[in-house]
Amino acid sequence: MKKNKRIFAFIFAIVLFLSVIGLGGKVLMDKREEKKEQELLAVEKQSVNALKNTFADIAEVKIEQTGYNSMTGSxxxxxxxxxxxxxxxxFSYGxxxxxxxxxxxxxxxxxxxxEGKTTDKIKVVYSNGEEEEL
Incomplete structure (x- = not known):
């Protein structure tokens, strides 16, 4: 009977340990994903500012899709x-x-x-759906 309790306690400890490890891994992955999304949003903001310095008379920009090329960093x-x-x-731009x-x-x-510059604030809709005047 004592042996069964020890086995049960051992199995329970292993299950608890694996659960904690799994939860910790999920939290880490969620934080990485959140950081990646924040970096993408920052890049999209920078690119819209560059777009304003490239084209005149912009009123609104909606970013439909963003892709990253790790080979070129673009x-x-x-x-x-x-x-x-x-x-x-x-249209698309790099x-x-x-x-x-x-x-x-x-x-x-x-x-x-x-071609030209847009100095007025414009409405921007980012790829994640967030909106802002920039």
Missing amino acids: YNMIVTMTNTEGESVY FVKDSGEIADYGVEDEDIQK
Whole structure:
């Protein structure tokens, strides 16, 4: 009878230990994911500022999708950009975090994608759904 209690206590201790390890691992993974999301949001903000320094008359930018290339260290954003006249264009651009500049972009509509600067605040919708005036 005593032997059964010892075996039960030993098994219980192992299960408890594994549960604590599993929970700790999950917490660590959640923190890593949260940090990754915060870094992505910071990069998206930087890229929108660079976009404002590239195009004139922007009223709104909605980031549809963001991708990262670990080989080059660059990001690719797919956005819908709306100008002050309410006209929109859907295009992609490359952004390198370290340079803070737009590396390249696809020209879909020259009438909307006018080169220049936007100094007014614009509405930004990030890929995670957050909205902000920038």
